[in-house]
Amino acid sequence: MKKIPKPALERLFLYYRLLLSAHNNGEKIISSVEMGKRLDLDPAQIRKDLTYCGEFGKPRIGYRVEGLMNELQTVLGLGERKQAVLVGVGRLGMAIYSYSGFAKFGLEIIGLFDSDPTKVGLNLGGQTIMNIAQLGEFIRQKRVPLGIITAPAASAQQVADIMVDAGICAIWNFAPVTLKVPENISIRNEDLAIGLATLSWNLINSGCPYIQPTEDELD
Amino acid sequence: MKKIPKPALERLFLYYRLLLSAHNNGEKIISSVEMGKRLDLDPAQIRKDLTYCGEFGKPRIGYRVEGLMNELQTVLGLGERKQAVLVGVGRLGMAIYSYSGFAKFGLEIIGLFDSDPTKVGLNLGGQTIMNIAQLGEFIRQKRVPLGIITAPAASAQQVADIMVDAGICAIWNFAPVTLKVPENISIRNEDLAIGLATLSWNLINSGCPYIQPTEDELD
Secondary structure (H helix, E strand, O other), X not given: XXXXXXXXXXXXXXXXXXXXXXXXXXXXXXXXXXXXXXXXXXXXXXXXXXXXXXXXXXXXXXXXXXXXXXHHHHHHOOOOOEEEEEEOXXXXXXXXXHOHHHHHHOEEEEEEEEOOOXXXXXXXXXXXXXXXXXXXXXXXXXXXXXXXXXXXXXXXXXXXXXXXXXXXXXXXXXXXXXXXXXXXXXXXXXOHHHHHHHHHHHHHHOOOOOOOOOOOOOX | OOOOOHHHHHHHXXXXXXXXXXXXXXXXXXXXXXXXHHHOOOHHHHHHHHHHOOOOEEOOOEEEHHHHHHHHHHXXXXXXXXEEXXXXXXXXXXXXXXXXXXXXXXXXXXXXXXXXXXXXXOEEXXXXXXXXXXXXXXXXXXXXXXXXXXXXHHHHHHHHXXXXXXXXXXEEEOOOOOOOOOOOOEEEEOOHHHHHXXXXXXXXXXXXXXXXXXXXXXX
């Protein structure tokens, strides 16, 4: 399988989601220009990205929606079931666990873990929250490939260590820390504070009338 | 203010957070090599990024932790208060609202909105959830610069339209849709499904022993 750079990979998923929506609307053919309009992307970039997939398009006509959608689903492995453990059953953990939008991309969270004794033993959507002490054995026994970390920053590395030691292959990290893991482990960081920081910079530099200038700036 | 490309901006925030931590640990000087180790980044990249800030380093010695931290805080506007409205008080909205880690970067969510009549009127952390019908007027009256969308995909564009019309300058979008807004509005998309899709591709291509090959692959 040809290696696909991360930005292209992310766009491929956007195309997949767009095609899924188009397919559900009954559309049979879609052009890169139309895709570009809907996603606010350059059609030439879209065509270039789609060379990672098979030939589903005719020049000046467009792509076959269903064929390309299925190919993208295969390339991205979205139809494959991906079992996961989730560690840290706080508000964010619960939000990730109960978000129904991930199940259609194959995510199946089969174990919930926490270190807080007031949470261990509680039932969440039909699953009982387990003690973190059982995490390693659970991953080994069930052969779980994916670990989701929604634990606090202070414990995230410890959790990652247990996961890696037990054979996990990929980690979805929501804790605001840089995790140290072996090179063969795939990590995806969802560091929400970064989003806030970039918005912050944009706001103070955008001349937004709703932002009050500070004394420093009024010179 | 010199324009800073998005990837550099995101890294500047990682440096800020690292320096904050170093400062809290009592560290006075830190080298780009040390920063590189802790963040798993190339020290040359770090030094290049930091040219967007003032001169806080001495070659072969390192950067003054406190000085550089304060400069980054200023450049990123992290000390500035950023008032926001949040629309869509589901699990993710509640998680964002109650996450204490954003307050130290200046985020202040001053209005919660939903269209669900069973949620309107409920008290969440001292704030009463308001009807979405009041959103536009609230933004105008309070001069709110930032809107957070944690509403479902189907209503996200409508919500964005109300916000833009009312004068909002930036949108933090958690809904899995591409929003159409005027060019001068800053948008940050947090599309969590993209993370899942990239992990999915990595897992099926990594030779993970915990992933069962499908019949197609066993040829």
